[in-house]
Amino acid sequence: MNIYSVASLLASFSCITLALFVFLKDRSKILNRSFTLVASFAGVWTSFPFLVSLPEDEKTALFLARIIYIFAAFVPTTFCYFGLVILNQEKGKRERT
Secondary structure (H helix, E strand, O other), X not given: OOHHHHHHHHXXXXXXXXXXXXXXXXXXXXXXXXXXXXXXXXXXXXXXXXXHHOOXXXXXXXXXHHHHHHHHHHHHXXXXXXXXXXXXXXXXXXXXX
């Protein structure tokens, strides 16, 4: 374990904690749910460099390193969804005024 894997674990913990905090603040809002998706996928994605540093077996570490890309593919998609939710809410505020 090195400083990079510890930083990865800290970032993962921060993302998942923030996601839970926002989700529990108001579960009914779509904005909170979409942010929770982004932060959760980012948290899982950042946890894998820590997980890669743990196994002694090279094949297991390589397998975990390849799984990183599965979660990395969902981060931009969910961020785009989050952006669309924000833009839709801003549109609703302009129409009300």
